[in-house]
Amino acid sequence: MIDLDKIRAIDIHTHAEEPCGCHADDGYDDLQSTMAKYFGAPWSHPPTITETAAHYRAQNIAAVIFPVDAERETGYRRYKNEEVAELAAENSDVLIPFASIDPHKGKMGVREARRLVEHYRIKGFKFHPTFQGFYPNERFAYPLYEAIQEAGAIALFHTGQTGVGSGMRGGNGMRLKYSNPMYLDDVAVDFPDMKIIMAHPSFPWQEEALAVAQHKPNVYIDLSGWSPKYFPPILVRYANSILRKKVLFGSDWPMISPERWLADFEKIDIKDELRPDILKNNAARLLGMI
Structure with a gap:
């Protein structure tokens, strides 16, 4: 159990990685090594969940952790949601489990979402429209959103340009158009009781993201994926004013470490x-911890 009084921050955006060698047949290791170069990540192979927990424990930071299910679009095998949840439970003093289900999986995905919430205490679900190849407001995704809303869980969506596939031939087949945050305006209207997090400074659509977060009470923004020193001035201005209760610390570990992000945030x-709200309290309220 996470002790809010003892931790200094909650990182709302970290990625679960499989043990070394699990992707030798599908190209995922090549994708990860290219991403590591893009972000300047200081590791030769991404850390396991257990290693992630140890790192965050040493930093006195709690973290939301999730895989990304993009099997249909990429051919990369997903990290099983159940295994992520089980490893998070073993490290429940620092890790908070989210799951990921490709909405193209239809009714099978809906059943999985309900089972994960009921039996594995999953708190939310990660979507990556560019990686998964869909517009967030496409109607085939709505049954999955309905299950998430009914469960009182959170939906976290990648927005904006992504480092995933950046610099690879054809961007690794990934289309940036899917991650325009304005598509989430429809989702926020149609699912007004589902908490939505728009991940990352949403380049080149930052003003659209700010508009949606300001207009829709169920929409939040996490600040992951960029060093704070590169934040657009308008994002800082909104974080200091009308969105001060709706912006959340996120690193995008393991591509950006929490200590690097926090040092730049200072x-x-x-x-x-x-600062306390952005680093911890806003996330704690959203996660139902306070």
């Missing part, structure tokens, strides 16, 4: 009185 112009 240097940007965020009001001192708002």
Whole structure:
């Protein structure tokens, strides 16, 4: 159980990685090594969940952790949601499990989502429209959103340009258009009781993301995937004012470490009185921890 009084922050955005060698037949290791170069990540192979937990425990930070199910679009085998949940449960002092289900899986995905919430205490679901190849407001995804809303779980969507596939031939077949945050405006209207997190500064659609988060009370923004020193000025301005209760610390581990992100966050112009909310309290409220 996470002790909110003892941790200094909640990282709302970290990725679960499989043990070394599990992707030798499907190209995923090549994708990961290219991403590591893009982000300047200091590892030769991404850390396991157990290693991630140890790192966050040493940093005195809790973390939401999830896989990404993009089997249909990429051919990369997914990390089983059950295994992620089980490993998170073994490290429940620092890890909070989210799952990932490709919405193309239809009724099978809906059944899985309900089972994961009921039996594995999954708190939310990660979607990556560019990686999974769908617009978030496509109607075939709606039965899965209905299950998430009914369970009181959170839906976290990648938005904006992505480092995944960046620099690879044809961008590794990934189309950026799917991750325009404006498509989430429809989702927020049609599922007003589902908490939605728009992940990352949404380049090149930052103003669209801010507009949706300001207009829809169930929409939040996480600040992962970028060093804070590169945040657009308008994002900092909104974080300091009307969205001060709706922006969330996220690193995008293992591509960006939480200590690197936090060190850069110290240097940007965020009001001192708002830092505890951005780093911990906003996420704790959203996750139902307070």
